[in-house]
Structures are given as structure tokens and as C-alpha cells.
Amino acid sequence: MRLVMRGFVGLVLLLLASLWGSGMASAAQPQYCHLDAAYAAGMNDGRHNRDMLEDYAKGCVKHQHKLNKRYRQGYQFGLRHQGGDTPKVPYSCHDSFGKQVCGYHCKSFAGNWTCADKPNMQCLQNMNDIKCGYSCKEEFGQIQCQSEKPRRPHHKYECHSDPFGHKSCGYDCKEFTNRWVCAPKPDMSCMQFLDDIQCGYNCRKEYGQIKCDPS
Secondary structure (H helix, E strand, C coil): CHHHHHHHHHHHHHHHHHHHHHHHHHHHCCCCCCHHHHHHHHHHHHHCCCCCCCCCCCCCCCCHHHHHHHHHHHHHHHHHCCCCCCCCCCCEEEEECCEEEEEEEEEEECCEEEEECCCCCEEEEECCEEEEEEEEEEECCEEEEECCCCCCCCCCEEEEECCCCCEEEEEEEEEECCEEEEECCCCCEEEEECCEEEEEEEEEEECCEEEEECC
16 A cells, blocks of 8 residues: 555656746746747847847747748838838748748749848849849849948039930939930939930949949
């Protein structure tokens, strides 16, 4: 009888220890290690255009994968609901030979993905050469990007007339075959390639064509 009672008491003590341990682990879990907190943190970072955390759940005891996923969902929601003129660029993830590559303006060649770290960056591609950054441009088949966001220029206002009496006024004006094209704002620039002239922000050549950002 005593052996049975000892066994029963031992089992009860074991269960109590288990419950106490799980309770302590739950109590030790930081506040940010909850799904609602992860979503809110991601939404706040995305809304303020902060860099997305690669491992939000680092330091959490459990559910790290779910927490990171929830954080990314909140981050994407925050990006879509930013105020002002911040571009709403989708955040995406792709499988690249067993490794997940995430970011913005993603491009691929033969299954190898490359993404920009920030939504206001860009990516240019020339066959297997893919580079991401600021003010990317292609010259003589080579792509170059800046790692820091450049300061926008401030051009002077100017006016030009063609032989037919048509007057064109604006900023950073370019001319081709008696035709003038000017940017409407002083911090915009114009680029010319053959008979094509385009004006805007961060103008560059892509695949033999000029592309400019509208803002």
C-alpha cells in the first residue's frame, strides 16, 4: 500500500513540476513574442518606411517561423497604407536554389533571384548581371548602382525656341532635330538617347530605352 501511495505522490509531483515549468516558460516569453505584437510591429515599421527586420522573432522561445511571417504581413500592410508620396512597392519572396530571397523590384536569371533591400531602390538586369541600389544605370553593357540615395539636382529655369517659333520652357532642357524637351520641375532631369528624350527622376537606359521615375 505504501509503495502505491509513494508512486501516486511521485506522479502528482511530476505533473506539478511540468505545469510549473511550462508556466514559467510562458511567463518568460517577451511581450513582442506574440502574433498580434509581431503584426503591429511590422505594420509600424512598414508605415514609417523603416528597414524590414530579417529575424523579428530572434530571442523568442517558440513559434519563431509564425512570428516572422506575421511580422512580414504587417510590414506589407504598413507599406500599402503609408501617407504622403512614398511609393507603394510590393514586398515579395522567391525561392533561389533552396534559399529564400526577399525584397523589392525582384529580378531573376536562370532561377537566381536578386531583390532590392528598400522600396525606393531599384534593380536593373542585363542578362545574368543583376544589380540593385540607387540611380542604377547601364553603360557599355555594365550596370552600376549607388549604395546611398543621391541628392536631387536643382536646375535653372530656361526657355528655347525652335525654327518654327514654338517655345519650350522648363528645366534641364534637351534638343534633338530642332525639338526641345524640358522637365516640368527643377529637381527633375532629362535624358536623351538617339531621337528619344525623357524627363523625370532617376532617368536611365534599360534595354536600349530611356526610363524615368515619375516621383
